[in-house]
Amino acid sequence: MSLIKEVDYGTPAKNSEKTVTLTIDGKDVTVPEGTSVMRASMEAGIQVPKLCATDMVDAFGSCRLCLVEVEGRNGTPASCTTPASDGMVVRTQTDRLKKIRKGVMELYISDHPLDCLTCAANGDCELQDMAGAVGLRDVRYGYEGGNHVQVRQNGEENPRYMAKDETNPYFTYDPSKCIVCSRCVRACEEVQGTFALTIEGRGFESRVSPGMHENFMDSECVSCGACVQACPTATLQEKSVIEIGQPEHSVVTTCAYCGVGCSFKAEMRGEELVRMVPYKDGKANRGHSCVKGRFAYGYANHKDRILNPMIRESVDEPWQEVSWEEALRFTADKFKGIQAKYGKGALGGITSSRCTNEETFLVQKLIRAGFGNNNVDTCARVCHSPTGYGLKTTFGTSAGTQDFDSVEHTDVVILIGANPTDGHPVFASRLKKRLRQGAKLIVIDPRRIDLVRSPHIEAVAHLPLRPGTNVAVLTSLAHVIVTEGLFDEAFVRERCDWDEFQDWAAFVSDPKHSPEAIADMIGVDAETMRKAARSFATGGNGAIYYGLGVTEHSQGSTTVMAIANLAMATGNIGRPGVGVNPLRGQNNVQGSCDMGSFPHELPGYRHIQDSATRDIFEDIWGVKLDDEPGLRIPNMLDAAVDGTFKGIYIQGEDILQSDPDTKHVAAGLAAMECVVVHDLFLNETANYAHVFLPGSTFLEKDGTFTNAERRINRVRKVMTPMNGFADWEVTQNLARAMGLDWNYTHPSQVMAEIAATTPSFANVSYDLLEREGSVQWPCNAKAPTGTPVMHMDGFVRGKGKFVVTEYVATDERTGPRFPLLLTTGRILSQYNVGAQTRRTENSAWHKEDLLEIHPHDAEQRGIREGDWIRLASRSGETSLRATITDRVAPGVVYTTFHHPGTQANVITTDYTDWATNCPEYKVTAVQVSSSNGPTEWQVEYDRQAEQSRRIKPRVDAAE
Amino acid sequence: MSETTEDQNVRVAAICDQMAALEGPLLPILHEVQEEFGYIPDGALQTIAKKLNLSRAEVHGVASFYHDFREERAGKHVIKICRAEACQAMGADALGDQIRRHLKVDWSQTTADHKITLEPVFCLGLCACAPAAMVDGKLVGRVSADRILEKVGS
Secondary structure: OOOOOOOOOOOOOOOOOOEEEEOOOOEEEEEEEOOEEHHHHHHHHOOOOOOOOOOOOOOOOOOOEEEOOEOOOOOOOEEOOOOOOOOEEEEEOOHHHHHHHHHHHHHHHHHHOOOOOHOOOOOOHHHHHHHHOOOOOOOOOOOEEEEEEEEOOEEEOOOOOOOOOOOOOOOEEHHHHOOOOOOOHHHHHHOOOOEEEEEEEEEEOOEEEEEEOOOOOOOOOOOOOOOHOOOOOOOOEEEHHHHOOOOOOEEEEEOOOOOOOOOEEEEEEEEEEEEEEEEHHHOOOOOOOOOHHOOHHHHHHHOOOOOEEEEEOOOOOOOOEEOHHHHHHHHHHHHHHHHHHHHHEEEEEOOOOOHHHHHHHHHHHHHHHHHHHOOOEEHHOOOOOOEEEHHHHHOOOOOOOOOOOHHOOOOOOEEOOOOHHHHHHHHHHHHHHHHOOOOEEEEOEEEEHHHHHEEEEEEOEEOOOOOOOHHHHHHHHHHHHHOOOOOOOHHHHHEEEHHHHHHHHHHHHHHOHHHHHHHHHHHHHHHHHHHHHHHOOOOOOOOEEHHHHHHHOOHHHHHHHHHHHHHHHHHOOOOOOOOOOOOOOOOOHHHHHHHHHOOOEEEEOOEOOHHHHHHHHHHHOOOOOOOOOOOOHHHHHHHHHOOOOOOOEEOOOHHHHOOOHHHHHHHHHHHOOOOEEEEEOOOOHHHHHEEEEOOOOOOHHHHHEEEOOOEEEEEEOOOOOOOOHHHHHHHHHHHHHOHHHHHHHHHHHHEEEEEEHOOOOOOOOHHHHHHOOEEEEEOOOOOOOOOOOOOOOOOOOOOOOOOOOOOOOOOOOOOOOOOEEEEEEEEOOOOOOOOOHHHOOHHHHOOOOOEEOOOHHHHHOOOOOOOEEEEEEEEEEEEEEEEEOEOOOOOOEEEEEOOOOOOOOOOOOOOOOOOOOOOOOEEEEEEEEEEEOOOHHHHHHHHHHHOOEEEOOOOOOOO | OOOOOOHHHHHHHHHHHOOOOOOOOOHHHHHHHHHHHOOOOHHHHHHHHHHOOOOOHHEEEEEOOOOOOOOOOOOOOOEEEEOOOHHHOHHHHHHHHHHHHHHHHOOOOOOOOOEOOOOOOOOOOHHHHOOOOOEEEEOOOOOOHHHHHOOOOO
């Protein structure tokens, strides 16, 4: 194993069809037209010295090191800014060039500290490399003159010297080492799209400045790490490298946060993780990252992590640490006892969208083949289950239609119920890049998210709809498109069921669906609606991206189908640049759904009642499968309260914090006899658990994650599990303790079983993933290396199905007691229930959940910025601090749900999607009033949690 | 008389609205703001950034690039003395020293009574008449310290 060093071609690739051939140092090279001479050289294996160029950003031409000579041209042009042309004859090394380069380097080094031996970038410094490459041996200019290096000069303070900025928790900015190549500034602009950095001043006074001569923490910086990655010196340097030193080997793996599924190089020193660096060949992220994936991995070593199995008879006792054997035997005995006493159906389990495909497959296998029922569900129940249902109904597959590269071909985007700059930051950066190139954006969201307007991007329309009216808005957009004749008739006739289309068209054309008719109800004026509809229908390649603001409603599935209708009617399916794109929340929520985590579906979305499918599994597993769909999470909890459901195995999900109506979840868990929590930390659910099985992090296991674009990415083990076992081994050991004969020695064998049983994975193997890097399912005989864009030559289900989407208002209504609507979301630095990110330095950005409230509503209630407020709904109440902002409309309040102290789900109701039971997190009628601090429930909850987390260490028998 | 930051921002925003339609509006706006206030007031850059949908870093980068944009109000009179090559050859350094001594200020400073600001400038394009200066926006050639000081009544 060695350190993976990707080739830096100096300037970005061009994808022109036309090629040109030139000669560089006697070698002929053929490249796409528009390619720089620098890149062409690198492709020919000739490295031109460079400092300000790197292939993540456009050429800049400032360092004057990459000069070359071109036959027939005067002077020495910079190779980075000179496009290659046919017949060009280039020389990269001549006496004249050598002299110039040496002179340039000498000047650079004359204002750079000579502390290479003690510098954190030693061994990974391009300035050092270039000094070597040009043969610099001597610097004739001393430090007596002006410089940025010395703290004191001639006995006085050096006014040019600037101290290190260490305010960011993850990296430092040391201005004394800066060579002002502006790579960081350009990375922030071109790659991340935040524009937080600039070069201030001019000439010798030029300095990199975050914001307006601010420190990094106070500036607009979002800590994505692109600048650190771009910096050729130690000026911007990860604190972990400063502390540990340079890594010696690296392993490519996949981030375990959101559904973008970024590829990273885990750079290691032995088993110690030095840093995570985004991998340029990663097809989801193309070399970019966000603050979570890049930096927030410290939870893996956090003191709260539980490393020993623990058991207890009752949840008011302290935990007792025990051996793995004892914990598993205890669990198996309890589970068997429960089934003997209450019947087969009294057990169930929950698979994790944070774990690998292989682990998820094994958990559902344990439940179906071991427990002998189908009581398996997953957290997709509370997020994207409507996506699965809606897209399966309309298109025939339960997944998004595109890859992320598709956005580079998009002309107009509808973004509905998603906040990518916080929830899916790397995709947001790719989207912003396309928007800066001229694509148009329509935002449908109750809140003014950053993408509505932020530096260099502005939505053509923002539809700040009233929470809960998605279906009405989408049907109305369709009304405009159909009645104004903007639909794509040729596409619909060829690809969709024409009769169904006509029914649907007649439905949406009804004047009661016109923007004018519903304007008051949705809170968006008719002209904005019409403008948005016209832009989408006539703007070229139209893509729809959506998130949980679509699915987590009582009409979540209807909304997904309304989105599909809109895409089909405008002919925006089946080619790059278009499509319906659910932004999946978690790293492997797509995968966990694919792997048969739903009570009615076997892997590959095949119904449990389909006997042919059952036969396949029965053959391999050697057991008879129950053909009745099992219980969903809310049903399991209901059954527990009723006394018929008694034991549950929960892998990597904190249902007490993440599922709606916390008190009901607590009551359900409290009514069970054996709750097994398999997790990294004593999460909130573990307060009600009898067995705790320590989990492993994504760094400690092999496997695969499937991201939002159906891409199966490899997860690779870079260190030994601190808890002793990878999660798939724990599940296997539990299965064995229950008497099943499982003998997997590596997750690749599980993948082989998945491929053998699931047609859409038929061709997937670890060998293929090794060769291809990643593949998108379906991956089978028809598509041997996967399917980037689906429904290319027709819908999977045959003809695309238009579904009539009647708007039915949710039963959750505002009234005199609860006049405001609460909606919820995420913030960039924290992730979901925060079990991981709260245990990293990310909390520097977001210490607590805040309630956003409009100035008008705040004033009416006498609430000031930062006040404690009481947030009450029909379900319950909690307290948190308020922040006053006009991002939310009057009548709407908003909060995040990252901190267990807030308990936002005490507030949410038990209304759910009609088709899939996905909870209606996004609409709750609430009242806000002044408060002095936490509610009684919060205080009591904290006390109970503390009580429940007591641990008695393991006592050895000899003592 | 003291204007609040809020009032200033309103005026800056009005300037932005007036000029935002220009191609490359940032520099003309900065000039206009300086014209209006005599300097670029605190908070103006943030207002401009918001109005033009730029980041505050970008606006800071541009404003700090040009020495002409001031962060503080200048004196009643502004003296700019050329310190470029031709003027240096004709004694500009000595001229500068003389004036600095007389006014008791260094380069880029304003006198204590807030009457006169002294600034260096690098080439006014008046090399044939070196040493050259600019007093309150008017070019003067073949200057002496006395002539300059006389013009500003000091």
